Amino acid sequence: MKTGFNFAYLDEATKRMIRRKILKAVCIPGYQCPFGGREMPLAYGWGTGGIQVTASIIGKQDILKVIDQGADDTTNAVSIKNFFKRVCNIMTTDRTAEASLIQTRHRIPETTLNKDQIIVYQVPQPEPLRKLEPKEKETRKLHAYKEYALMHVKLYEEISQFGSVIKTWAYPVETNNRYITDPTPIPKFDNPKMNNMEALQLFGAGREKRIYAIPPYTKVKSLDFDDHPFEIQTWDECCSICGSTKSYLDEIIINNEGKKNFICSDTDFCKSNLEKNK
Amino acid sequence: MNIKKIMHVENLTHFYGNQIGCKGINFDLYKGEILGIVGESGSGKSTLLKCLSGEISPSAGKINISLDQGGVKDFLSLPEQEKRQLMRSMWGIVHQNPRDGLNLRISAGGNIAERLLNVSEKNYSFLRNTGKYWMEKTEMDSDRIDEFPLSFSGGMQQRLQISKILSSNPQIVFMDEPTGGLDVSVQAKILDTIKSIVRDINVTMIIVTHDLAVVRFLTDKLLVMKDGIVVETGLTDRVLDDPQHSYTQLLTSSILQV
Numbered sequence: 001m002k003t004g005f006n007f008a009y010l011d012e013a014t015k016r017m018i019r020r021k022i023l024k025a026v027c028i029p030g031y032q033c034p035f036g037g038r039e040m041p042l043a044y045g046w047g048t049g050g051i052q053v054t055a056s057i058i059g060k061q062d063i064l065k066v067i068d069q070g071a072d073d074t075t076n077a078v079s080i081k082n083f084f085k086r087v088c089n090i091m092t093t094d095r096t097a098e099a100s101l102i103q104t105r106h107r108i109p110e111t112t113l114n115k116d117q118i119i120v121y122q123v124p125q126p127e128p129l130r131k132l133e134p135k136e137k138e139t140r141k142l143h144a145y146k147e148y149a150l151m152h153v154k155l156y157e158e159i160s161q162f163g164s165v166i167k168t169w170a171y172p173v174e175t176n177n178r179y180i181t182d183p184t185p186i187p188k189f190d191n192p193k194m195n196n197m198e199a200l201q202l203f204g205a206g207r208e209k210r211i212y213a214i215p216p217y218t219k220v221k222s223l224d225f226d227d228h229p230f231e232i233q234t235w236d237e238c239c240s241i242c243g244s245t246k247s248y249l250d251e252i253i254i255n256n257e258g259k260k261n262f263i264c265s266d267t268d269f270c271k272s273n274l275e276k277n278k
Numbered sequence: 279m280n281i282k283k284i285m286h287v288e289n290l291t292h293f294y295g296n297q298i299g300c301k302g303i304n305f306d307l308y309k310g311e312i313l314g315i316v317g318e319s320g321s322g323k324s325t326l327l328k329c330l331s332g333e334i335s336p337s338a339g340k341i342n343i344s345l346d347q348g349g350v351k352d353f354l355s356l357p358e359q360e361k362r363q364l365m366r367s368m369w370g371i372v373h374q375n376p377r378d379g380l381n382l383r384i385s386a387g388g389n390i391a392e393r394l395l396n397v398s399e400k401n402y403s404f405l406r407n408t409g410k411y412w413m414e415k416t417e418m419d420s421d422r423i424d425e426f427p428l429s430f431s432g433g434m435q436q437r438l439q440i441s442k443i444l445s446s447n448p449q450i451v452f453m454d455e456p457t458g459g460l461d462v463s464v465q466a467k468i469l470d471t472i473k474s475i476v477r478d479i480n481v482t483m484i485i486v487t488h489d490l491a492v493v494r495f496l497t498d499k500l501l502v503m504k505d506g507i508v509v510e511t512g513l514t515d516r517v518l519d520d521p522q523h524s525y526t527q528l529l530t531s532s533i534l535q536v
Binding site (some may be wrong): 145 | 387
């Protein structure tokens with residue numbers, strides 16, 4: 001463990017402030033709580049929000065897993081994992097089932113999370129209405145008064161132009177029948193996993209300085225129309241490594257002729273699946 | 279016949295600092311009635327309309343409204359949420375400049391749908407059909423439902439704005455110079471459209487204008503304003519044919535005779 005730092009990098013007062021905000025966020029599912037975001041030794045956009053949430057809830061007994069687009073071995077995931085190893089001296093793992101704390105960027109693991117786990121999302125833009133209404137003052141009112149027509153107008157526009165909703169990531173959800181929430185840029189494939197999840201879901205946005213949460217067993221509904229129900233992505237192919245047909249697949253171009261391969265985006269799931277099938 | 283009073287305005291007054299916006303306005307509005315407010319620029323018409331539609335809160339006075347559900351309410355003491363909800367569904371404003379009332383980044387159909395989505399309508403085909411229905415009703419080409427408002431002419435944009443407001447079947451429609459800035463032939467066509475729709479759906483309207491032709495054509499009752507106060511009021515025909523106040527006489531005699 002690196003000396004000269006407090007446990008988990010942040011000082012205790014800051015951690016307490018963030019924990020207080022997390023409690024508030026858990027009490028009001030989907031509501032974005034402002035918090036005093038700190039400078040982290042990481043550029044904005046690389047997970048400063050997620051890292052602060054993780055830092056303030058991590059304990060010595062925790063086993064941490066960090067993923068980036070489902071993979072454990074990508075730069076962002078490896079760096080954040082190393083960071084917490086240095087400032088907390090804690091165990092890390094690649095195995096979803098072993099982890100007590102999972103920080104993620106852009107995916108929810110395929111393995112179902114349980115009630116002893118917490119998942120922390122890195123959030124680039126916490127406000128789902130931002131692109132539809134640029135004024136913060138106005139978006140806060142829209143949330144407060146539950147005036148969400150704008151969001152459905154966007155879906156209407158996509159159906160009228162393209163025949164179906166074409167938004168495939170950061171697909172807006174309604175949390176606990178109340179707040180419209182940005183699920184972060186996860187593929188819409190992962191949206192159903194958020195519904196009634198056993199694990200606590202925390203969201204941290206560093207640049208925008210917002211924390212929000214979805215408590216365990218909370219209803220999370222992807223927005224849709226009665227006659228155009230929400231659907232997730234499907235593939236004709238299966239994973240070319242483990243043969244899975246149930247997981248989210250990444251498309252990989254493997255030669256100059258444009259030959260394509262599909263592989264699981266969740267590396268841990270792919271490995272376990274391969275071992276199981278051997 | 280028992281006609282329902284849906285708005286009662288008493289001593290409505292608004293000051294901008296020391297400047298009078300409008301002062302001591304009294305009137306009653308009945309269901310299905312079309313009320314015209316005329317006067318020259320700066321006479322307080324727009325201030326009055328803004329007070330009535332909740333855009334500004336007046337310095338003094340009372341506005342009682344009676345809703346389809348919920349009985350009589352004191353409009354000015356309604357919480358902001360309820361005022362916004364009213365404006366988004368049961369009431370509506372048609373602005374002089376259609377760009378103030380339309381969202382230019384979304385299609386014509388989307389604009390109409392927004393109004394219906396405010397009242398939690400979540401069926402796509404219904405939104406689509408209602409959009410087309412109202413576009414045809416306001417004499418637009420419903421094939422252009424997916425085009426953006428900027429590709430429409432000024433007159434068409436105004437028609438679109440009117441369809442948007444009427445699509446949610448509002449109780450009261452406020453119109454602020456609905457035909458201002460349009461050329462005479464387009465004005466006439468739009469007035470025609472408004473008139474035929476109004477007869478159809480029995481909507482209550484308050485129209486602010488400086489154009490006497492518009493009030494004669496559309497309105498039942500008239501308030502004539504000058505320097506922030508109402509100088510004359512009555513049935514439109516009576517006021518225009520037999521003006522009592524010197525300002526109204528001036529107004530009616532200053533129509534250009536060509």
